[in-house]
Amino acid sequence: MELSNLALRLFQGGLGNLAAYLAAHVLLCLVPAFFVAGGLAALVPKEAVTRFLGRNTPRYISYPAAAAAGSLLAVCSCTIVPLFAGIYKKGAGLGPAITFLFIAPAANILALAYTGVAIGGDIALARIVLSWTFGIGIGMIMALIFRRDDVTHDEDTNDVFAMQAKVPARTWVFMLALVAILVFGTLKVGLLTNTYARLTLPIAGVDRFQAALYRLLPFDASKGEEGVSAQGVVMIVLLALTGISAWLGLDKVDQGFNRWTGLSLGLVVLTLLVAAVGMVPHADGLDVFLTGKLFGVMLALGVIAYLAKRSFDPFEIQQWLWESWRFVKQIFPLLVVGVFFVGVLRQIIRPEWIESLAGHNTLLGNMAGVVFGVFMYFPTLVEVPIANMFLSLGMHRGPLLAYLMSDPELSLQSILILSTIIGRFKAWTYVGWVALFSLLSGLLYGAWVDGTSLLLIILYLVGLLGVLAFGLTWAERRSRRAIVAGQTRTS
Amino acid sequence: MQVKILGIGCPKCKRLEELAREAARETGVEATFVKVTDVPSIMAYPILGTPALVINEQVKSAGRIPQKAEIVAWMKELEG
DSSP states (O other): OHHHHHHHHHHHHHHHHHHHIIIIIIHHHHHHHHHHHHHHHHHSOTHHHHTTSSTTSOHHHHHHHHHHHHHHTOSSHHHHHHHHHHHHHTSSOHHHHHHHHHHHHHSSHHHHHHHHHHTOHHHHHHHHHHHHHHHHHHHHHHHHHTHHHHHHGGGGOOGGGGOOOOOOHHHHHHHHHHHHHHHHHHOOOHHHHSEEEEEEEOOTTHHHHHHHHHHHSOOOGGGTOOOOOHHHHHHHHHHHHHHHHHHHHTTTGGGOOOHHHHHHHHHHHHHHHHHHSEEEEETTEEEEEEEHHHHHHHHHHHHHHHHHHHTSOHHHHHHHHHHHHHHHHHHHHHHHHHHHHHHHHHHHSOHHHHHHHHSSOOHHHHHHHHHHHHHOOOOTTTHHHHHHHHHHTTOOHHHHHHHHHHHHHOOHHHHHHHHHHHOHHHHHHHHHHHHHHHHHHHHHHHHHHTTOOHHHHHHHHHHHHHHHHHHHHHHHHHHHHHHHHHHHHHO | OEEEEEOSSOHHHHHHHHHHHHHHHHHTOOOEEEEEOSHHHHHTSSOSSSSEEEETTEEEEESSOOOHHHHHHHHHHHHO
Protein backbone atom coordinates (compact mmCIF):
# COMPACT_ATOMS: atom_id res chain seq x y z
CA MET A 1 0.00 0.00 0.00
CA GLU A 2 2.82 2.36 0.98
CA LEU A 3 4.69 1.56 -2.19
CA SER A 4 1.76 1.92 -4.57
CA ASN A 5 0.91 5.22 -2.93
CA LEU A 6 4.42 6.45 -3.52
CA ALA A 7 4.36 5.29 -7.15
CA LEU A 8 1.08 7.11 -7.68
CA ARG A 9 2.47 10.27 -6.14
CA LEU A 10 5.57 10.12 -8.34
CA PHE A 11 3.47 9.49 -11.44
CA GLN A 12 1.18 12.38 -10.56
CA GLY A 13 4.20 14.59 -10.01
CA GLY A 14 5.64 13.74 -13.42
CA LEU A 15 2.35 14.16 -15.22
CA GLY A 16 1.56 17.39 -13.44
CA ASN A 17 4.93 18.86 -14.31
CA LEU A 18 4.52 17.82 -17.92
CA ALA A 19 1.03 19.27 -18.22
CA ALA A 20 2.09 22.50 -16.54
CA TYR A 21 5.06 22.85 -18.84
CA LEU A 22 3.11 22.15 -21.99
CA ALA A 23 0.35 24.50 -21.00
CA ALA A 24 2.28 27.34 -19.45
CA HIS A 25 5.72 27.57 -20.94
CA VAL A 26 5.93 25.88 -24.23
CA LEU A 27 3.42 27.50 -26.45
CA LEU A 28 4.23 31.14 -26.77
CA CYS A 29 7.91 30.47 -26.44
CA LEU A 30 8.96 27.15 -27.90
CA VAL A 31 6.58 27.05 -30.84
CA PRO A 32 7.78 30.35 -32.31
CA ALA A 33 11.36 29.55 -31.24
CA PHE A 34 11.29 26.38 -33.35
CA PHE A 35 10.12 28.42 -36.32
CA VAL A 36 12.86 31.00 -35.74
CA ALA A 37 15.46 28.23 -35.57
CA GLY A 38 14.06 26.74 -38.78
CA GLY A 39 14.19 30.14 -40.45
CA LEU A 40 17.80 30.69 -39.42
CA ALA A 41 18.74 27.29 -40.80
CA ALA A 42 16.80 27.54 -44.05
CA LEU A 43 16.68 31.19 -45.05
CA VAL A 44 19.83 32.85 -43.73
CA PRO A 45 22.82 31.98 -45.94
CA LYS A 46 25.76 30.78 -43.83
CA GLU A 47 28.20 32.68 -46.02
CA ALA A 48 26.85 35.96 -44.64
CA VAL A 49 28.64 35.16 -41.38
CA THR A 50 31.36 32.73 -42.40
CA ARG A 51 33.04 35.28 -44.65
CA PHE A 52 34.25 36.93 -41.46
CA LEU A 53 35.89 33.74 -40.27
CA GLY A 54 38.70 33.43 -42.78
CA ARG A 55 42.36 33.17 -41.91
CA ASN A 56 43.13 36.77 -42.80
CA THR A 57 40.36 38.41 -40.82
CA PRO A 58 41.62 40.58 -37.97
CA ARG A 59 41.02 39.15 -34.51
CA TYR A 60 38.59 41.84 -33.36
CA ILE A 61 36.28 40.82 -36.19
CA SER A 62 36.78 37.07 -36.26
CA TYR A 63 36.02 36.45 -32.56
CA PRO A 64 32.70 38.33 -32.48
CA ALA A 65 31.82 36.78 -35.84
CA ALA A 66 32.48 33.34 -34.39
CA ALA A 67 30.25 34.20 -31.46
CA ALA A 68 27.51 35.38 -33.82
CA ALA A 69 27.84 32.21 -35.84
CA GLY A 70 27.41 30.21 -32.64
CA SER A 71 24.26 32.07 -31.68
CA LEU A 72 22.68 32.24 -35.11
CA LEU A 73 23.81 29.44 -37.37
CA ALA A 74 24.34 26.52 -35.12
CA VAL A 75 21.22 24.91 -33.90
CA CYS A 76 22.18 21.38 -34.83
CA SER A 77 25.27 19.21 -35.02
CA CYS A 78 25.06 19.15 -38.85
CA THR A 79 26.22 22.74 -38.75
CA ILE A 80 28.31 22.76 -35.61
CA VAL A 81 30.79 20.00 -36.36
CA PRO A 82 31.74 20.84 -39.98
CA LEU A 83 31.83 24.54 -39.31
CA PHE A 84 33.96 24.03 -36.22
CA ALA A 85 36.40 21.83 -38.09
CA GLY A 86 36.42 24.29 -40.99
CA ILE A 87 37.17 27.34 -38.88
CA TYR A 88 39.85 25.42 -37.01
CA LYS A 89 41.64 23.89 -39.98
CA LYS A 90 41.04 26.30 -42.81
CA GLY A 91 39.80 29.52 -41.32
CA ALA A 92 40.48 31.84 -38.46
CA GLY A 93 42.12 29.13 -36.35
CA LEU A 94 41.67 27.42 -33.02
CA GLY A 95 40.58 30.47 -31.00
CA PRO A 96 37.52 31.53 -32.99
CA ALA A 97 36.64 27.87 -33.57
CA ILE A 98 36.52 27.32 -29.81
CA THR A 99 34.49 30.50 -29.33
CA PHE A 100 32.00 29.20 -31.86
CA LEU A 101 31.85 25.78 -30.22
CA PHE A 102 31.38 27.24 -26.76
CA ILE A 103 28.56 29.55 -27.69
CA ALA A 104 26.58 27.27 -29.96
CA PRO A 105 24.85 25.08 -27.35
CA ALA A 106 24.33 27.72 -24.66
CA ALA A 107 23.31 30.85 -26.47
CA ASN A 108 21.26 29.71 -29.44
CA ILE A 109 17.77 31.02 -29.88
CA LEU A 110 15.99 27.87 -28.66
CA ALA A 111 17.96 27.64 -25.43
CA LEU A 112 17.64 31.36 -24.69
CA ALA A 113 13.92 31.63 -25.39
CA TYR A 114 13.20 28.59 -23.29
CA THR A 115 15.40 29.70 -20.40
CA GLY A 116 13.83 33.15 -20.44
CA VAL A 117 10.28 31.89 -20.23
CA ALA A 118 10.72 28.92 -17.93
CA ILE A 119 13.20 30.37 -15.44
CA GLY A 120 13.39 34.09 -15.98
CA GLY A 121 14.65 36.80 -18.29
CA ASP A 122 17.54 37.62 -15.94
CA ILE A 123 19.05 34.14 -16.22
CA ALA A 124 18.58 34.14 -20.00
CA LEU A 125 20.33 37.49 -20.25
CA ALA A 126 23.14 36.34 -17.97
CA ARG A 127 23.43 33.20 -20.07
CA ILE A 128 23.90 35.16 -23.29
CA VAL A 129 26.18 37.90 -21.93
CA LEU A 130 28.42 35.52 -20.01
CA SER A 131 28.61 32.89 -22.72
CA TRP A 132 29.61 35.57 -25.24
CA THR A 133 32.31 37.03 -23.00
CA PHE A 134 33.60 33.69 -21.78
CA GLY A 135 33.30 32.06 -25.19
CA ILE A 136 35.56 34.73 -26.59
CA GLY A 137 37.78 34.48 -23.50
CA ILE A 138 38.24 30.72 -23.72
CA GLY A 139 38.86 30.98 -27.46
CA MET A 140 41.64 33.47 -26.82
CA ILE A 141 43.17 31.37 -24.06
CA MET A 142 43.20 28.28 -26.23
CA ALA A 143 44.75 30.25 -29.08
CA LEU A 144 47.34 31.51 -26.64
CA ILE A 145 48.22 28.11 -25.19
CA PHE A 146 48.40 26.37 -28.54
CA ARG A 147 49.69 29.25 -30.61
CA ARG A 148 52.50 27.20 -32.14
CA ASP A 149 50.08 24.69 -33.69
CA ASP A 150 48.11 27.45 -35.28
CA VAL A 151 51.06 28.67 -37.27
CA THR A 152 51.30 25.38 -39.15
CA HIS A 153 47.72 25.70 -40.37
CA ASP A 154 48.47 28.77 -42.40
CA GLU A 155 49.23 26.82 -45.54
CA ASP A 156 45.93 24.99 -45.34
CA THR A 157 43.85 28.11 -45.88
CA ASN A 158 41.53 27.93 -48.83
CA ASP A 159 38.78 30.00 -50.28
CA VAL A 160 35.65 28.51 -48.68
CA PHE A 161 35.60 31.46 -46.33
CA ALA A 162 35.80 33.96 -49.17
CA MET A 163 32.30 33.13 -50.41
CA GLN A 164 30.02 36.08 -49.95
CA ALA A 165 26.31 36.29 -49.40
CA LYS A 166 23.94 38.99 -48.35
CA VAL A 167 20.87 38.50 -46.23
CA PRO A 168 18.03 39.98 -48.29
CA ALA A 169 15.75 42.59 -46.72
CA ARG A 170 12.70 40.32 -46.88
CA THR A 171 14.55 37.73 -44.79
CA TRP A 172 15.37 40.37 -42.18
CA VAL A 173 11.74 41.44 -41.89
CA PHE A 174 10.54 37.86 -41.87
CA MET A 175 12.94 36.81 -39.10
CA LEU A 176 12.13 39.93 -37.09
CA ALA A 177 8.42 39.16 -37.31
CA LEU A 178 9.08 35.63 -36.07
CA VAL A 179 11.13 36.93 -33.17
CA ALA A 180 8.37 39.46 -32.51
CA ILE A 181 5.89 36.63 -31.86
CA LEU A 182 8.29 35.28 -29.30
CA VAL A 183 8.73 38.67 -27.67
CA PHE A 184 5.06 39.68 -27.73
CA GLY A 185 4.05 36.33 -26.34
CA THR A 186 6.48 36.30 -23.46
CA LEU A 187 7.44 39.84 -22.52
CA LYS A 188 5.68 41.04 -19.39
CA VAL A 189 5.06 44.74 -19.94
CA GLY A 190 1.81 46.56 -19.38
CA LEU A 191 1.20 47.37 -23.01
CA LEU A 192 1.14 43.68 -23.84
CA THR A 193 -0.47 42.22 -20.74
CA ASN A 194 -3.25 44.80 -20.37
CA THR A 195 -6.71 43.76 -21.42
CA TYR A 196 -8.33 45.90 -24.07
CA ALA A 197 -11.61 44.06 -24.51
CA ARG A 198 -13.54 41.27 -22.86
CA LEU A 199 -15.77 38.65 -24.37
CA THR A 200 -18.00 36.36 -22.35
CA LEU A 201 -18.60 33.05 -24.02
CA PRO A 202 -21.72 31.26 -22.78
CA ILE A 203 -20.00 27.98 -22.08
CA ALA A 204 -21.08 26.62 -18.73
CA GLY A 205 -19.17 24.13 -16.65
CA VAL A 206 -15.66 25.29 -17.47
CA ASP A 207 -15.19 26.36 -13.86
CA ARG A 208 -16.18 22.92 -12.61
CA PHE A 209 -13.82 21.37 -15.15
CA GLN A 210 -10.98 23.53 -13.87
CA ALA A 211 -11.73 22.63 -10.25
CA ALA A 212 -11.68 18.96 -11.24
CA LEU A 213 -8.31 19.49 -12.91
CA TYR A 214 -6.85 20.99 -9.79
CA ARG A 215 -8.03 17.96 -7.81
CA LEU A 216 -6.66 15.53 -10.38
CA LEU A 217 -3.23 17.12 -10.57
CA PRO A 218 -2.72 18.67 -7.17
CA PHE A 219 -0.02 21.28 -6.92
CA ASP A 220 1.69 23.25 -4.23
CA ALA A 221 2.38 26.80 -5.31
CA SER A 222 4.78 27.32 -2.41
CA LYS A 223 7.01 24.56 -3.79
CA GLY A 224 7.07 26.20 -7.19
CA GLU A 225 4.67 23.71 -8.75
CA GLU A 226 2.11 24.91 -11.21
CA GLY A 227 -1.43 23.77 -11.75
CA VAL A 228 -3.14 23.11 -15.06
CA SER A 229 -5.96 25.44 -16.02
CA ALA A 230 -8.83 24.80 -18.40
CA GLN A 231 -7.05 27.03 -20.92
CA GLY A 232 -4.00 24.84 -20.47
CA VAL A 233 -6.01 21.78 -21.40
CA VAL A 234 -7.34 23.48 -24.55
CA MET A 235 -3.75 24.29 -25.50
CA ILE A 236 -2.50 20.78 -24.82
CA VAL A 237 -5.25 19.38 -27.04
CA LEU A 238 -4.43 21.88 -29.78
CA LEU A 239 -0.76 21.01 -29.46
CA ALA A 240 -1.48 17.31 -29.84
CA LEU A 241 -3.64 17.95 -32.92
CA THR A 242 -0.91 20.16 -34.38
CA GLY A 243 1.59 17.39 -33.79
CA ILE A 244 -0.50 14.82 -35.65
CA SER A 245 -1.30 17.07 -38.59
CA ALA A 246 2.30 18.27 -38.80
CA TRP A 247 3.46 14.67 -39.03
CA LEU A 248 1.34 14.27 -42.13
CA GLY A 249 1.75 17.77 -43.49
CA LEU A 250 5.30 18.86 -42.75
CA ASP A 251 7.37 15.69 -42.76
CA LYS A 252 7.89 15.76 -46.54
CA VAL A 253 7.00 19.41 -47.07
CA ASP A 254 10.34 20.03 -48.79
CA GLN A 255 8.90 18.26 -51.82
CA GLY A 256 5.61 20.12 -51.90
CA PHE A 257 2.67 21.29 -49.82
CA ASN A 258 -0.27 19.02 -49.19
CA ARG A 259 -3.68 19.33 -47.55
CA TRP A 260 -2.32 18.60 -44.10
CA THR A 261 0.26 21.37 -44.36
CA GLY A 262 -2.47 24.01 -44.39
CA LEU A 263 -4.30 22.34 -41.52
CA SER A 264 -1.24 22.08 -39.32
CA LEU A 265 -0.25 25.68 -39.96
CA GLY A 266 -3.80 26.77 -39.18
CA LEU A 267 -3.61 24.86 -35.91
CA VAL A 268 -0.29 26.46 -35.01
CA VAL A 269 -1.80 29.90 -35.56
CA LEU A 270 -4.87 28.99 -33.52
CA THR A 271 -2.70 27.67 -30.67
CA LEU A 272 -0.65 30.84 -30.61
CA LEU A 273 -3.80 32.96 -30.51
CA VAL A 274 -5.46 30.90 -27.77
CA ALA A 275 -2.27 31.09 -25.73
CA ALA A 276 -2.21 34.87 -26.10
CA VAL A 277 -5.63 35.53 -24.61
CA GLY A 278 -6.53 35.36 -20.94
CA MET A 279 -9.32 33.04 -19.87
CA VAL A 280 -11.19 33.03 -16.59
CA PRO A 281 -14.04 30.57 -16.13
CA HIS A 282 -16.91 31.37 -13.77
CA ALA A 283 -20.32 30.02 -12.98
CA ASP A 284 -22.20 31.38 -16.01
CA GLY A 285 -19.59 31.21 -18.68
CA LEU A 286 -16.09 31.83 -19.79
CA ASP A 287 -14.52 35.28 -19.82
CA VAL A 288 -12.01 35.78 -22.61
CA PHE A 289 -9.68 38.75 -22.20
CA LEU A 290 -8.27 40.22 -25.39
CA THR A 291 -4.83 41.36 -24.33
CA GLY A 292 -2.23 43.51 -26.03
CA LYS A 293 -0.32 40.26 -26.52
CA LEU A 294 -3.06 38.95 -28.79
CA PHE A 295 -2.94 42.01 -31.05
CA GLY A 296 0.84 41.93 -31.17
CA VAL A 297 0.89 38.25 -32.11
CA MET A 298 -1.83 38.82 -34.73
CA LEU A 299 0.14 41.66 -36.29
CA ALA A 300 3.35 39.61 -36.46
CA LEU A 301 1.48 36.62 -37.91
CA GLY A 302 -0.03 38.90 -40.54
CA VAL A 303 3.39 40.16 -41.60
CA ILE A 304 4.73 36.61 -41.77
CA ALA A 305 1.80 35.33 -43.83
CA TYR A 306 2.02 38.26 -46.23
CA LEU A 307 5.76 37.90 -46.78
CA ALA A 308 5.58 34.12 -47.11
CA LYS A 309 3.01 34.46 -49.85
CA ARG A 310 4.36 37.50 -51.70
CA SER A 311 8.11 37.79 -51.32
CA PHE A 312 9.43 34.26 -50.91
CA ASP A 313 9.81 31.44 -53.32
CA PRO A 314 7.50 28.54 -52.34
CA PHE A 315 10.58 26.33 -52.14
CA GLU A 316 12.14 28.60 -49.52
CA ILE A 317 8.99 28.44 -47.44
CA GLN A 318 8.93 24.67 -47.77
CA GLN A 319 12.53 24.51 -46.61
CA TRP A 320 11.72 26.75 -43.67
CA LEU A 321 8.78 24.61 -42.59
CA TRP A 322 10.73 21.43 -43.05
CA GLU A 323 13.65 22.66 -40.95
CA SER A 324 11.34 23.89 -38.21
CA TRP A 325 9.52 20.58 -38.10
CA ARG A 326 12.80 18.70 -38.06
CA PHE A 327 13.84 20.60 -34.93
CA VAL A 328 10.54 19.79 -33.29
CA LYS A 329 10.87 16.12 -34.17
CA GLN A 330 14.43 15.97 -32.93
CA ILE A 331 14.06 17.88 -29.68
CA PHE A 332 10.48 17.77 -28.51
CA PRO A 333 10.05 14.05 -27.69
CA LEU A 334 13.18 14.03 -25.52
CA LEU A 335 12.06 17.22 -23.86
CA VAL A 336 8.69 15.73 -22.99
CA VAL A 337 10.31 12.65 -21.45
CA GLY A 338 12.80 14.86 -19.63
CA VAL A 339 10.14 17.14 -18.16
CA PHE A 340 8.17 14.13 -16.95
CA PHE A 341 11.17 12.72 -15.11
CA VAL A 342 12.00 16.08 -13.64
CA GLY A 343 8.48 16.08 -12.17
CA VAL A 344 9.11 12.64 -10.68
CA LEU A 345 12.48 13.66 -9.25
CA ARG A 346 10.87 16.75 -7.80
CA GLN A 347 8.92 14.51 -5.45
CA ILE A 348 12.01 12.68 -4.24
CA ILE A 349 14.68 15.35 -3.74
CA ARG A 350 14.46 17.09 -0.39
CA PRO A 351 14.80 20.88 -0.48
CA GLU A 352 17.16 20.71 2.53
CA TRP A 353 19.77 18.88 0.46
CA ILE A 354 19.85 21.53 -2.23
CA GLU A 355 19.54 24.30 0.32
CA SER A 356 22.56 23.18 2.30
CA LEU A 357 24.72 22.45 -0.75
CA ALA A 358 23.94 25.33 -3.07
CA GLY A 359 21.52 27.57 -1.27
CA HIS A 360 24.02 30.40 -1.16
CA ASN A 361 26.48 31.87 -3.62
CA THR A 362 29.52 30.07 -2.23
CA LEU A 363 32.51 28.58 -4.00
CA LEU A 364 31.38 25.11 -2.94
CA GLY A 365 27.85 25.72 -4.17
CA ASN A 366 29.07 26.89 -7.55
CA MET A 367 31.44 23.95 -7.76
CA ALA A 368 28.57 21.60 -7.07
CA GLY A 369 26.66 23.23 -9.94
CA VAL A 370 29.57 22.80 -12.34
CA VAL A 371 30.34 19.23 -11.35
CA PHE A 372 26.72 18.24 -11.77
CA GLY A 373 26.72 19.92 -15.16
CA VAL A 374 29.89 18.17 -16.33
CA PHE A 375 28.97 14.68 -15.23
CA MET A 376 25.30 14.68 -16.12
CA TYR A 377 24.24 14.56 -19.68
CA PHE A 378 20.77 15.68 -20.65
CA PRO A 379 19.32 16.03 -24.14
CA THR A 380 19.13 19.52 -25.64
CA LEU A 381 16.95 21.91 -23.63
CA VAL A 382 16.20 19.42 -20.84
CA GLU A 383 18.75 21.32 -18.74
CA VAL A 384 16.17 24.08 -18.47
CA PRO A 385 13.40 22.24 -16.59
CA ILE A 386 16.10 20.63 -14.44
CA ALA A 387 17.49 24.03 -13.55
CA ASN A 388 13.98 25.24 -12.84
CA MET A 389 13.46 22.35 -10.45
CA PHE A 390 16.68 23.19 -8.60
CA LEU A 391 15.58 26.80 -8.37
CA SER A 392 12.25 25.88 -6.82
CA LEU A 393 14.06 23.59 -4.39
CA GLY A 394 16.05 26.54 -3.10
CA MET A 395 19.20 26.71 -5.20
CA HIS A 396 20.80 30.13 -5.38
CA ARG A 397 20.75 31.73 -8.83
CA GLY A 398 24.56 31.86 -8.94
CA PRO A 399 25.20 28.10 -8.71
CA LEU A 400 22.17 27.67 -10.95
CA LEU A 401 23.86 29.66 -13.70
CA ALA A 402 27.12 27.77 -13.12
CA TYR A 403 25.18 24.59 -13.80
CA LEU A 404 23.41 26.07 -16.84
CA MET A 405 26.71 27.18 -18.34
CA SER A 406 28.53 23.89 -17.90
CA ASP A 407 25.81 21.36 -18.67
CA PRO A 408 25.16 22.05 -22.36
CA GLU A 409 28.82 22.81 -23.07
CA LEU A 410 30.24 19.62 -21.81
CA SER A 411 28.85 16.26 -22.60
CA LEU A 412 30.75 13.11 -23.34
CA GLN A 413 29.55 13.22 -26.91
CA SER A 414 30.82 16.72 -27.57
CA ILE A 415 34.17 15.99 -25.91
CA LEU A 416 34.62 12.94 -28.14
CA ILE A 417 33.87 14.86 -31.33
CA LEU A 418 36.17 17.59 -30.15
CA SER A 419 39.07 15.16 -29.55
CA THR A 420 38.80 13.67 -33.03
CA ILE A 421 39.19 17.12 -34.54
CA ILE A 422 41.69 18.92 -32.34
CA GLY A 423 43.28 16.06 -30.42
CA ARG A 424 42.73 14.74 -26.93
CA PHE A 425 45.09 17.05 -25.06
CA LYS A 426 43.55 20.21 -26.48
CA ALA A 427 40.05 18.87 -25.90
CA TRP A 428 40.67 18.25 -22.20
CA THR A 429 42.36 21.61 -21.81
CA TYR A 430 39.19 23.11 -23.22
CA VAL A 431 37.07 21.12 -20.78
CA GLY A 432 39.14 22.44 -17.89
CA TRP A 433 38.70 26.03 -18.98
CA VAL A 434 34.99 25.62 -19.49
CA ALA A 435 34.61 24.23 -15.99
CA LEU A 436 36.62 27.11 -14.54
CA PHE A 437 34.73 29.75 -16.46
CA SER A 438 31.34 28.25 -15.60
CA LEU A 439 32.37 28.48 -11.98
CA LEU A 440 33.35 32.11 -12.49
CA SER A 441 30.11 32.98 -14.23
CA GLY A 442 28.14 31.45 -11.41
CA LEU A 443 30.12 33.39 -8.79
CA LEU A 444 29.88 36.68 -10.69
CA TYR A 445 26.20 36.36 -11.44
CA GLY A 446 25.49 35.21 -7.90
CA ALA A 447 27.35 38.24 -6.58
CA TRP A 448 25.19 40.46 -8.77
CA VAL A 449 22.01 38.80 -7.50
CA ASP A 450 23.26 39.37 -3.95
CA GLY A 451 23.69 43.06 -4.63
CA THR A 452 27.20 43.74 -5.92
CA SER A 453 27.03 46.66 -8.31
CA LEU A 454 26.82 45.89 -12.00
CA LEU A 455 29.58 48.35 -12.78
CA LEU A 456 32.04 46.45 -10.62
CA ILE A 457 31.15 43.16 -12.29
CA ILE A 458 31.48 44.62 -15.77
CA LEU A 459 34.81 46.03 -14.68
CA TYR A 460 35.94 42.55 -13.61
CA LEU A 461 34.85 41.11 -16.93
CA VAL A 462 36.46 43.81 -19.05
CA GLY A 463 39.65 43.58 -17.03
CA LEU A 464 39.79 39.83 -17.48
CA LEU A 465 39.29 40.05 -21.23
CA GLY A 466 41.75 42.91 -21.51
CA VAL A 467 44.49 40.90 -19.82
CA LEU A 468 43.76 37.99 -22.14
CA ALA A 469 43.81 40.10 -25.30
CA PHE A 470 47.04 41.74 -24.21
CA GLY A 471 48.67 38.40 -23.40
CA LEU A 472 47.67 36.98 -26.74
CA THR A 473 49.01 39.92 -28.75
CA TRP A 474 52.23 39.91 -26.77
CA ALA A 475 52.79 36.18 -27.20
CA GLU A 476 52.08 36.42 -30.90
CA ARG A 477 54.57 39.23 -31.39
CA ARG A 478 57.15 37.24 -29.51
CA SER A 479 56.63 34.06 -31.48
CA ARG A 480 56.64 35.98 -34.76
CA ARG A 481 59.90 37.59 -33.77
CA ALA A 482 61.26 34.16 -32.86
CA ILE A 483 60.24 32.83 -36.28
CA VAL A 484 61.80 35.77 -38.06
CA ALA A 485 64.95 35.36 -35.97
CA GLY A 486 65.03 31.65 -36.82
CA GLN A 487 64.70 32.41 -40.51
CA THR A 488 67.51 34.94 -40.54
CA ARG A 489 69.72 32.53 -38.66
CA THR A 490 69.16 29.71 -41.15
CA SER A 491 69.61 31.88 -44.23
CA MET B 1 28.49 7.81 -61.71
CA GLN B 2 29.60 8.08 -58.13
CA VAL B 3 27.41 9.95 -55.69
CA LYS B 4 28.84 10.84 -52.28
CA ILE B 5 26.75 12.06 -49.40
CA LEU B 6 28.85 13.90 -46.84
CA GLY B 7 27.39 14.19 -43.36
CA ILE B 8 27.85 12.96 -39.84
CA GLY B 9 24.52 11.17 -39.77
CA CYS B 10 21.99 13.84 -38.98
CA PRO B 11 18.38 13.69 -40.24
CA LYS B 12 19.21 16.11 -43.04
CA CYS B 13 21.84 13.75 -44.43
CA LYS B 14 19.36 10.90 -44.56
CA ARG B 15 16.88 13.10 -46.36
CA LEU B 16 19.51 14.12 -48.90
CA GLU B 17 20.41 10.50 -49.56
CA GLU B 18 16.74 9.63 -50.09
CA LEU B 19 16.36 12.46 -52.59
CA ALA B 20 19.57 11.60 -54.42
CA ARG B 21 18.48 7.98 -54.77
CA GLU B 22 15.08 9.05 -56.09
CA ALA B 23 16.77 11.43 -58.51
CA ALA B 24 19.06 8.68 -59.76
CA ARG B 25 16.06 6.43 -60.32
CA GLU B 26 14.24 9.15 -62.25
CA THR B 27 17.22 9.93 -64.43
CA GLY B 28 17.96 6.28 -64.94
CA VAL B 29 21.70 6.64 -64.40
CA GLU B 30 23.88 3.92 -62.99
CA ALA B 31 24.97 5.38 -59.68
CA THR B 32 26.91 4.04 -56.75
CA PHE B 33 26.23 5.72 -53.43
CA VAL B 34 28.91 6.35 -50.85
CA LYS B 35 28.20 7.80 -47.43
CA VAL B 36 31.10 9.74 -45.97
CA THR B 37 30.63 10.13 -42.23
CA ASP B 38 34.01 10.80 -40.63
CA VAL B 39 34.94 14.40 -40.07
CA PRO B 40 38.48 14.41 -41.56
CA SER B 41 37.29 12.93 -44.87
CA ILE B 42 34.39 15.38 -44.98
CA MET B 43 36.70 18.30 -44.35
CA ALA B 44 38.89 17.22 -47.26
CA TYR B 45 36.22 18.84 -49.43
CA PRO B 46 35.94 22.63 -49.54
CA ILE B 47 32.67 22.86 -47.62
CA LEU B 48 31.50 24.43 -44.38
CA GLY B 49 28.19 22.74 -43.83
CA THR B 50 26.71 19.32 -44.16
CA PRO B 51 24.89 17.61 -45.72
CA ALA B 52 26.85 17.98 -48.90
CA LEU B 53 26.34 16.26 -52.22
CA VAL B 54 29.36 15.30 -54.28
CA ILE B 55 28.85 13.82 -57.74
CA ASN B 56 31.90 12.44 -59.56
CA GLU B 57 34.09 14.32 -57.05
CA GLN B 58 32.44 17.68 -57.80
CA VAL B 59 30.80 19.41 -54.84
CA LYS B 60 27.28 20.17 -56.00
CA SER B 61 25.67 21.45 -52.82
CA ALA B 62 26.68 21.99 -49.21
CA GLY B 63 24.89 22.98 -46.06
CA ARG B 64 21.45 22.63 -47.56
CA ILE B 65 19.13 20.13 -49.12
CA PRO B 66 18.66 20.82 -52.81
CA GLN B 67 15.42 20.24 -54.67
CA LYS B 68 15.08 16.90 -56.37
CA ALA B 69 14.86 18.68 -59.75
CA GLU B 70 18.25 20.27 -59.13
CA ILE B 71 19.85 16.91 -58.39
CA VAL B 72 18.27 15.44 -61.52
CA ALA B 73 19.70 18.30 -63.58
CA TRP B 74 23.21 17.79 -62.13
CA MET B 75 23.06 14.08 -62.83
CA LYS B 76 21.93 14.64 -66.42
CA GLU B 77 24.65 17.21 -66.99
CA LEU B 78 27.41 14.95 -65.72
CA GLU B 79 26.00 11.94 -67.53
CA GLY B 80 26.00 13.57 -70.99
